[in-house]
Amino acid sequence: MPRTVNTVTGPIDVDQLGPTLMHEHLLIGYPGWEADTLRPGPSRDEMVATCVGKIEALQAIGVRSMLDPCPNDLGRDVSLAKEVAERTGFNIICATGLYKEDEGGYAHWHFRRQVGTAIEQMAELFVHELTRGIGDTGVKAGIIKVATGVGQITDYEYSVLEAAAMAALETGAPITTHTDQGTMGDVQQQFLVDKGVPAHRIIIGHSCGSADHDYHTGILDQGSYLGFDRFGLDILVPDTQRVEALVKLLKKQRESQIVVSHDGVWCTRGEPFPQVMLDMMDPEVLMDPTHFHRRIVPRLLEAGVSQAQIDTMLVDNPRRFFAGENPPVHPAD
Template sequence: MIDATGYTYCHEHLHIDLSPQKHAIDCRLDQYELLCDEMREVQKRGVRNIVEVTNSFMGRNPQFIEDLIDDTGINVLLSTGFYIEGFFPDEIYSMSASQIAQGMIREIEDGLEGSRLKASVIGEIGSSEDHFSPTEQKVFQAAAIAHLETGRPISTHQSMSTMGKQQIELLKKSGVEMTSVTIGHCDLRDNFDHILWMLDQGCYVQFDTIGKNSYYPDSKRAASIALLCQRGYEKQIMLSMDITRRSHLKANGGLGFSYLIDEFVPLLKQHGVNDLQISTLLQSNPTRLFG
């Protein structure tokens, strides 16, 4: 469970391997000592929790995370579920939503195979860019079943900030309360009205690709968050970086995990976000959802 005494990154990867699909070794994030260094550094900055949303068939490695926890003291919440088209195991296509859900429930209640750890988040479950395939929808239905059985929160993936409305509508139809849902990757394009609509449904939204300026500039992320805080939505917003590549790590020339605290938080302050609001985004909100 979450350590309420510090900050939480709501959407990260500490061990992920998308290299088979992306044909690039950079997409295999598994450099243990460098990740230990990164976790020690973020803890110096008040970060206590990492929500690790790597799930089955994305290169999840609970034994690796166990060692990371033991060697650095960082608190990590692990996830159960399936990602998006192109990253599904073959058997998922012939399984029912109920069968998929049983696997999720098992990983939450009994634990992850070969590990002492249990999943405590249902995620990162996603939709493709501008498309929500039947199998992706089936995974969402399974997530709803698992959530209703276990009470664990649901964390989603929007490809390029698309299809969030459809995700919410499906989860609502499946009986999920929006206060138990966080919609991922809301910060990859100009979509302020879309974000407002999602917030008004009662869910959380994630500005979770902070630092990925090639997709969308952090200056715009900060301006959007400031405007949302002015409008009273700060209790529904969370922050993260979605680090997935070796080249994202500080030692490899990337921004590193500490960038969010060292660079983005001061940028928020420049845009008028105050200390209490920053604490709400990074501490209170994740504690409420993931606690």
């Protein structure tokens, strides 16, 4: 496997990644945002300034890289990501892929499915963006993003998963997923593996949405990574539950297959999130990309987790994942 990964400013050796957050968003825009001409959202300059400020805060605590797994149909702007990366010297990896049916660009691909070409065209798109570039930006994606909803995978979402598997096999690119409420990650994993994707090339994202230890260990035992990547989003699941579930895994020495992040959304296309939603979140934590380091790491250490285990999740696992290396064999319980 190659020892390089595509960033928005070009390929780098995986050893240059350093401490890496594996699921953060510079910006998103739910499909249809452009139709609301009364609420266009922040200007490009405002978004760049916001993102530069967030990254400078990360650099101040030693973080060197991040994965922004925004799929094509959720407001992705790789030109903005490139500008931010160039201004800061920060490594940003972007994705190619499509979001889940209920909140993504379903309408376009539903039409393509009616004429029987959707899966092939999706795969062609993913391969092109991984190997040749995204539009005329010259930016190449470094990963494929897929997503499914709560408690089931729709026919459309299975189409995206199949196209992602096809592209992953052709290019060798890894896959990261979105799950809702800690469901369907095991089904995502099994489908992709059955299509030929190596399990260690898959991150099952938002696994911290579940406190089910058997669900977590089942995915780990099959060889994939867990994304404990929504720290700070207490509006969905309290961090107390995430920390408890993570500590339980770390006490069984499962750190070699876990990556961490916040799933923060730093900017939005169109109108920002409603104030009623923002009022339900801790203002000190809200979209703070340093939250894991400043507030979660001390709690992990207090619970008996070692600094070496934390470093494994932040440094070793992202490097190993993008290099395509198998995780270390886990000792028998």
